Amino acid sequence: MPTDHELALKSLLYRRNLLRWIKHAGAGHTGGSLSCVDILNVLYNRILRVSPATFSDPRRDRYIQSKGHSVEALYVVLADRGFFPESDLATLCGYQSHYVGHPTRHVAGIEQNTGALGHGLPLAVGTALASKLDDAGFRAFTLVGDGELAEGSNWEAALAGAHYQLDNLTAIIDCNTLQITGRTRDVMNHEPLSEKWSAFGWAVRTVDGHDLAALTAALEQPLEAGKPSCIIARTTKGKGVSFMEDVGKWHHGVPSDAEHAKASAELDAAIAQLVGGAA
Amino acid sequence: MYSPAAKAVAEKLGLQTGRANLEEFADTLLALAQANRNVLAVTSDSRGSGKLGPFGHALPKQIVEVGIAEQNLVGIAAGLGSCGKKVFAVSPACFLTARSLEQIKNDLCYSDHPVTLVGISAGVSYGALGTTHHSLHDFAVLRAINNITIVAPADNFEAREAVRVCAGHDKPVYLRFGKAPLYTLPAADTAPFTLGKARELRAGHDVAFLASGETVIHALLAATHLAETAGLQCRVVSVPFVKPLDHAAVLAAARECRAVITVEEHLVNGGLGEAVAGLIAQAGIATRFKIVALPDEYTVTGSQAEIFRHYGLTMEGLSATAQGLLDRN
Numbered sequence: 234m235p236t237d238h239e240l241a242l243k244s245l246l247y248r249r250n251l252l253r254w255i256k257h258a259g260a261g262h263t264g265g266s267l268s269c270v271d272i273l274n275v276l277y278n279r280i281l282r283v284s285p286a287t288f289s290d291p292r293r294d295r296y297i298q299s300k301g302h303s304v305e306a307l308y309v310v311l312a313d314r315g316f317f318p319e320s321d322l323a324t325l326c327g328y329q330s331h332y333v334g335h336p337t338r339h340v341a342g343i344e345q346n347t348g349a350l351g352h353g354l355p356l357a358v359g360t361a362l363a364s365k366l367d368d369a370g371f372r373a374f375t376l377v378g379d380g381e382l383a384e385g386s387n388w389e390a391a392l393a394g395a396h397y398q399l400d401n402l403t404a405i406i407d408c409n410t411l412q413i414t415g416r417t418r419d420v421m422n423h424e425p426l427s428e429k430w431s432a433f434g435w436a437v438r439t440v441d442g443h444d445l446a447a448l449t450a451a452l453e454q455p456l457e458a459g460k461p462s463c464i465i466a467r468t469t470k471g472k473g474v475s476f477m478e479d480v481g482k483w484h485h486g487v488p489s490d491a492e493h494a495k496a497s498a499e500l501d502a503a504i505a506q507l508v509g510g511a512a
Numbered sequence: 513m514y515s516p517a518a519k520a521v522a523e524k525l526g527l528q529t530g531r532a533n534l535e536e537f538a539d540t541l542l543a544l545a546q547a548n549r550n551v552l553a554v555t556s557d558s559r560g561s562g563k564l565g566p567f568g569h570a571l572p573k574q575i576v577e578v579g580i581a582e583q584n585l586v587g588i589a590a591g592l593g594s595c596g597k598k599v600f601a602v603s604p605a606c607f608l609t610a611r612s613l614e615q616i617k618n619d620l621c622y623s624d625h626p627v628t629l630v631g632i633s634a635g636v637s638y639g640a641l642g643t644t645h646h647s648l649h650d651f652a653v654l655r656a657i658n659n660i661t662i663v664a665p666a667d668n669f670e671a672r673e674a675v676r677v678c679a680g681h682d683k684p685v686y687l688r689f690g691k692a693p694l695y696t697l698p699a700a701d702t703a704p705f706t707l708g709k710a711r712e713l714r715a716g717h718d719v720a721f722l723a724s725g726e727t728v729i730h731a732l733l734a735a736t737h738l739a740e741t742a743g744l745q746c747r748v749v750s751v752p753f754v755k756p757l758d759h760a761a762v763l764a765a766a767r768e769c770r771a772v773i774t775v776e777e778h779l780v781n782g783g784l785g786e787a788v789a790g791l792i793a794q795a796g797i798a799t800r801f802k803i804v805a806l807p808d809e810y811t812v813t814g815s816q817a818e819i820f821r822h823y824g825l826t827m828e829g830l831s832a833t834a835q836g837l838l839d840r841n
């Protein structure tokens with residue numbers, strides 16, 4: 234189990250690396266990848282019982298990324314966990330590459346093909362239900378965007394998750410308050426969110442989605458026996474790069490050479506500070 | 513998108529580069545909406561992708577945002593349409609025609625409301641984003657539904673005219689656009705744009721290319737290339753209306769030309785090609801025939817241009833297909 238310090242360092246490295254691959258490909262969903270890095274970090278390094286060696290084990294925990302557009306964050310985390318060499322990402326979005334702009338099962342470590350929003354939660358409900366039917370004991374997690382919550386399929390699945398008392402199911406909402414057009418509250422308001430999930434029969438906890446310890450505590454165990462868990466992660470889109478934070482245009486913005494250099498320098502400085510601080 | 517050889521042919525033809533059909537659409541719609549306050553744009557977090565930013569600023573009361581909810585989009589559009597609004601519902605073609613299919617079938621087509629569905633970034637415009645973002649099924653699923661017109665404009669002229677036709681048509685329409693800048697095709701003055709009619713862009717009696725949407729240009733380049741390199745005179749027909757299909761133009765091509773090739777940015781199943789094939793076969797015409805489209809397989813990944821090249825939807829690919837078809841015994 235990595236220490237808090239090791240985990241914090243990983244988040245910075247993931248951010249720097251995913252920007253590098255987005256820059257290299259000339260395409261990617263930058264803002265939403267940066268907002269969910271800490272969540273994926275905690276999931277893959279502390280919570281999920283899955284590794285390249287156990288990926289075909291039917292009892293492995295499942296992670297389904299419903300907000301598939303933030304695939305670059307998933308790619309760098311899976312590469313770090315040894316599912317494939319990170320250098321594979323040199324082909325990201327290229328001709329005949331399996332590393333397309335959304336998750337597909339052609340890539341080692343990926344459970345479900347996503348990219349059309351509003352599919353992850355129903356898939357996770359089915360997965361968690363299978364675990365219950367077989368008494369297999371594994372957990373199912375899904376990561377949903379806050380704008381994505383406007384898709385009605387989420388709420389159909391929310392009913393089903395509570396109906397089947399899937400306490401092995403966890404939905405994490407990446408609440409960065411932005412979607413493509415602007416603020417989610419202006420585009421299609423879904424607040425009060427916590428109350429909605431509670432009313433649908435879920436156990437709910439709101440956490441700072443960049444606080445690794447808080448995320449760990451929220452995800453370690455199901456929140457409540459007999460109920461699915463909803464973790465509302467309050468995040469910042471573009472987190473970790475000063476000029477990308479909370480700026481809508483970085484949803485699928487690709488940094489220019491100068492912007493990329495500036496972003497990398499900021500992250501390198503943070504890495505140096507963290508490493509120096511530990512010594 | 514074009515090889516150097518294809519670019520050279522386009523230059524020789526004197527074709528001007530236009531802009532993306534999407535931009536033509538957005539400007540035309542804005543002009544229509546300024547003249548008629550019943551014209552509404554309805555979007556699903558797709559205002560930017562639909563180039564409707566200026567529309568939203570100019571006419572904030574005539575744009576309705578529904579959030580990332582395509583089923584809701586079509587239902588709401590149908591409700592607005594039922595109350596006398598002239599609605600353009602704008603969303604990526606892949607989601608609009610897959611996720612919302614039941615709303616399209618029941619709320620729009622069956623109930624018969626005057627809504628134009630605008631499928632943006634259609635076909636493989638979102639090439640490298642993968643299959644979730646491709647719409648290679650839209651002609652097929654919508655052809656199987658009664659009471660909807662399917663239009664895929666080939667250039668800015670057809671796009672502009674198509675928006676006007678939709679605005680004046682009190683029935684469900686599906687309008688399909690890509691997002692790449694396009695060449696402006698010839699014959700804007702000689703071949704008018706009329707509901708249900710195909711447009712002959714080039715005369716000929718060897719091979720007839722019947723093409724839809726953004727593949728038409730590649731057929732025109734191939735026909736020109738075949739004339740120069742093989743002395744073949746090929747007919748090029750733009751078929752913006754996949755439904756209703758222009759029977760007279762299709763049957764004339766099948767009767768008057770030595771071979772027929774259909775071209776579309778769609779899966780081979782259920783699109784323009786099969787519509788043309790069914791028509792020709794039922795008219796009792798036996799001819800050499802080939803559907804050029806994406807095969808029924810896991811679509812190769814890459815940009816739209818790379819995918820077109822991979823599957824032969826280019827001047828070079830179509831020229832080779834035409835020659836192969838004529839050489840066949």
Ligand SMILES: Cc1ncc(C[n+]2csc(CCOP(=O)(O)OP(=O)(O)O)c2C)c(N)n1
Pocket residue numbers: 264265266268300302348349350351377378379380381382407409411412413470484556557580582607
């Ligand atoms: C069904 C569907 N509709 C539309 C899209 C296009 N799209 C991709 S990302 C996005 C915005 C997502 O916003 P949000 O869920 O808040 O994600 P995040 O802010 O984390 O990037 C949209 C509309 C899609 N991928 N799938």
Ligand SMILES: [Mg+2]
Pocket residue numbers: 378379380407408409410411412
């Ligand atoms: Mg968001």
